[in-house]
Amino acid sequence: MLMRTATSTEEDITNIKKQLGLDKSPPEQYWIFVRSLTRGDLGKSLTKRRPVTEMMGEALPKSLELGLSSFAVSMLASLLLGVLAARKRDGLLDNGVKFLAILGQAMPGFWVGIVAIFIFSVYWPLFPAGGTGSLACFVLPVFTLSFYLLPGMMRLIRSSMLDVLDTEYIKLARIKGLSERVVIWKHALRNALIAPLTTAGILFANLIAGEVIIETVFNWPGVGRLTVEGLVARDFPLVQGVTLMLAGLVLLVNLLVDVLYAYVDPQIRYQRS
Amino acid sequence: MARGERDNGSARRARIMMQVTFIVPVVILALFVLTAIFAPVIAPHLPTKTSMPHRLLPPFFVEGGSTAYLLGTDLVGRDILSRVLYGARISLSVSLLVIFITGAVGTIVGIIAGYMGGTTDTIIMRTTDASLAIPQILIALLLAVTLGPSFKTIVLALSILGWAPYARLIRGEALRLREADFVAQARIIGSSSLRTMIVHIFPNVVNPLIVIATMMVGLVILMEAALSYLGAGIPPTTPSWGGMVSDGRNLIDRAWWISFFPGLAIGLVVLSGNFLGDWIRDKLDPRLRQL
Numbered sequence: 377m378l379m380r381t382a383t384s385t386e387e388d389i390t391n392i393k394k395q396l397g398l399d400k401s402p403p404e405q406y407w408i409f410v411r412s413l414t415r416g417d418l419g420k421s422l423t424k425r426r427p428v429t430e431m432m433g434e435a436l437p438k439s440l441e442l443g444l445s446s447f448a449v450s451m452l453a454s455l456l457l458g459v460l461a462a463r464k465r466d467g468l469l470d471n472g473v474k475f476l477a478i479l480g481q482a483m484p485g486f487w488v489g490i491v492a493i494f495i496f497s498v499y500w501p502l503f504p505a506g507g508t509g510s511l512a513c514f515v516l517p518v519f520t521l522s523f524y525l526l527p528g529m530m531r532l533i534r535s536s537m538l539d540v541l542d543t544e545y546i547k548l549a550r551i552k553g554l555s556e557r558v559v560i561w562k563h564a565l566r567n568a569l570i571a572p573l574t575t576a577g578i579l580f581a582n583l584i585a586g587e588v589i590i591e592t593v594f595n596w597p598g599v600g601r602l603t604v605e606g607l608v609a610r611d612f613p614l615v616q617g618v619t620l621m622l623a624g625l626v627l628l629v630n631l632l633v634d635v636l637y638a639y640v641d642p643q644i645r646y647q648r649s
Numbered sequence: 650m651a652r653g654e655r656d657n658g659s660a661r662r663a664r665i666m667m668q669v670t671f672i673v674p675v676v677i678l679a680l681f682v683l684t685a686i687f688a689p690v691i692a693p694h695l696p697t698k699t700s701m702p703h704r705l706l707p708p709f710f711v712e713g714g715s716t717a718y719l720l721g722t723d724l725v726g727r728d729i730l731s732r733v734l735y736g737a738r739i740s741l742s743v744s745l746l747v748i749f750i751t752g753a754v755g756t757i758v759g760i761i762a763g764y765m766g767g768t769t770d771t772i773i774m775r776t777t778d779a780s781l782a783i784p785q786i787l788i789a790l791l792l793a794v795t796l797g798p799s800f801k802t803i804v805l806a807l808s809i810l811g812w813a814p815y816a817r818l819i820r821g822e823a824l825r826l827r828e829a830d831f832v833a834q835a836r837i838i839g840s841s842s843l844r845t846m847i848v849h850i851f852p853n854v855v856n857p858l859i860v861i862a863t864m865m866v867g868l869v870i871l872m873e874a875a876l877s878y879l880g881a882g883i884p885p886t887t888p889s890w891g892g893m894v895s896d897g898r899n900l901i902d903r904a905w906w907i908s909f910f911p912g913l914a915i916g917l918v919v920l921s922g923n924f925l926g927d928w929i930r931d932k933l934d935p936r937l938r939q940l
Contacts, residue, residue: 482920484871486878487894487912490901494909498902505901577782585786589875593898603787604879607794615791622787630782 396422409616418620419613421606428617431602436621438508439598443587445514446521454526458533459565462541473530480527485586489520489593506595517594524586528579532572540568570641577630584622671928674921681918685737692731693717696888700726705904721906723896729906732888733914739877739889740918743803744869750808752862755815756854760846762816763823774820780813786875793881803882807872811865818861818937822854856933864926867919874915890915 393399400408412419418428461473496516497505503515540546541564549563550556584600591600599618606614684691703726707714714721720729762773789806796802826832827850835849876882877891885892890911897907930937 478920478923482867482923483916484874484878484891484894484912484919486875486891487908487915490894490898490908491912494901494905498905581782581784584784585875588784588786588790589879592879603790604881607790608880610794615794619787619791622784626782626784 413620418617421614422611423606423609423614424611428614431614432599432617432621435597435599435602438596439587439591439600441508442514442517442521442591442596442598443583446518446525446586447583449518450522450525450529453522454529454533455565458530459537459560459568461530462534462537463560465538470534473534477527477530480523485520485524485589486593488523489516489590492516492520493593508597517590517596520593521586521590524590525579525583528582529572532575533568536571537564537568539571540564543567570637573633573637573640576633577626580629581626584626667928667931670924674924674928677917677921678925681737681921682741684734685741688734688738692728692734693719694728694731696727696732696735697886698727702726705900707904708906708910711906720910721904723893723904723907724900729893729910732893733890733911735888736890736893736911736914737918739800739883739887740870740873740915743800743807743873744866746804747807747811747869747873748862748865750804751811751865752815752858754808755812756819756851756858758812759816759819760823760850760854763820763825764827764842764846764850766824766827770820773816777813777816777820780810781817783810785810785872789872789876790879790881793876798881798884800883803873803876806876807869811869814865815858815861818857819854822857823850826850826853857937860926860930860934860937863922863929866922866926870915870919870922 390399398405409419416429418432420426421428421431424431457473457476461467461470464470493505493516496502504510504513505516506513546559546564549559554563587598588600588603590596591598592604595601599622603615603618603622605611606618688696700722703715703718703722704724706718706722706726708721708729709716709719711721718728718730720733722728723732758773758777762770762777785807788810789803792806792809793802796805823846832845832849835845840849873882874889874891874894877889878895880892880895882891883889893911894908894915897904897909900907
């Protein structure tokens with residue numbers, strides 16, 4: 377129905393229906409879908425006429441490159457800023473960090489990306505505005521995606537750190553005469569990382585949302601852009617495949633987080649047994 | 650004595666800051682609402698009127714700009730200022746509707762889960778957790794494409810998972826209130842579960858509800874803009890901020906103003922919403938700080 381044009385005849389429509397398997401009943405269609413799925417076949421893209429799995433196989437590494445590097449950058453930055461901000465509550469740095477978080481949370485990611493392109497690629501042509509050829513191509517997308525992820529992470533680490541710094545064992549560590557650096561970066565930080573871990577699942581969902589938007593802004597040939605392209609072109613097999621994969625990834629990450637949580641925090645293991 | 654004075658000084662400064670972080674956002678949000686309502690009166694041009702001789706005009710403060718088109722024009726000569734003013738209508742109506750729907754659903758579900766407890770609570774809370782783990786944008790995109798982009802679709806798409814944060818918060822409150830003496834007394838004099846939930850629990854969760862609803866304004870506006878940016882939101886003929894930013898993406902080397910001003914509008918409104926949310930939280934319910 378969606379591919380119908382003014383010039384298509386009844387015959388064309390029946391032919392296409394047959395070609396796409398739409399002449400069969402919905403349960404039959406579903407059975408065929410599930411059967412091919414077990415063989416790892418997600419069908420062919422309607423617009424590109426290529427197997428969906430092949431297209432996803434090409435896009436996934438690109439998304440991982442962008443996602444992992446942005447995750448690393450924003451994690452490092454939020455650790456540093458979050459901990460430093462918590463160390464002196466309501467100090468100059470703390471307020472600065474809070475301001476940055478508020479700003480980052482208010483600005484739409486796609487707009488930050490476009491403004492970054494304007495400043496660093498049009499006004500001062502320092503970095504390319506798109507493509508994936510060289511390392512320089514990474515700078516703007518990674519910056520934008522990190523900026524998108526940073527506020528949430530930073531707030532979590534800061535508040536968790538504030539909680540931990542209030543506990544008895546930190547007081548004890550200080551009384552023992554440990555240097556402030558050891559207290560903060562070793563004793564406090566390790567415990568402060570546990571609470572944010574519970575929200576890692578939500579963070580991952582956030583990362584996927586960020587990838588979808590930022591890949592579209594920078595023409596990054598990853599899964600996010602593949603999704604949007606498929607959606608705009610109404611390429612159903614492609615969208616089906618990508619959604620299935622992303623849903624699987626979300627499940628996997630949440631499972632991993634649960635396991636990791638029990639591993640990191642022994643209290644949880646004791647509770648269960 | 651010296652200490653008392655210092656405390657006084659910093660307390661006064663904090664009070665002034667408190668007032669500033671209240672007044673500025675309220676003024677911006679009031680302007681936003683008024684703009685949305687009176688867009689046809691204020692806008693100097695029709696937002697959809699194209700004018701080929703006036704294509705890609707820069708804003709008035711840039712060389713070559715004209716005061717007839719204060720913020721410049723886009724590729725087909727539509728006035729950016731008028732489109733930004735009209736765009737406020739979409740952002741406002743979508744966010745109000747979505748917040749109303751998600752707030753209502755989340756509150757009902759949350760009160761039931763917290764008050765009933767047991768299996769009901771487990772089922773509802775697991776569903777809530779699952780809803781929080783799904784990337785909202787993905788579901789919204791899927792819906793927008795299967796149902797076709799329209800106002801209704803975008804409201805549905807943002808509501809379908811948006812109730813979860815409300816449910817989680819309200820459930821916690823209800824759980825706490827269930828143990829309160831006044832609830833036990835109500836039960837003793839024969840108040841039914843339904844009546845207890847409506848008459849005794851609900852009025853006591855209104856404060857946290859207002860807090861979280863205000864804090865959600867920004868998020869909803871951002872999501873709507875993102876969907877419109879991706880072409881899955883409001884159909885392109887209607888001016889929306891996200892759609893306008895997207896229009897300017899490929900013209901960024903020639904006409905930065907097409908993307909810049911609508912994005913600035915989004916940022917300002919979301920920023921004000923977040924500040925107001927923080928302010929209301931500190932006033933009504935400082936316990937909710939970690940939200």
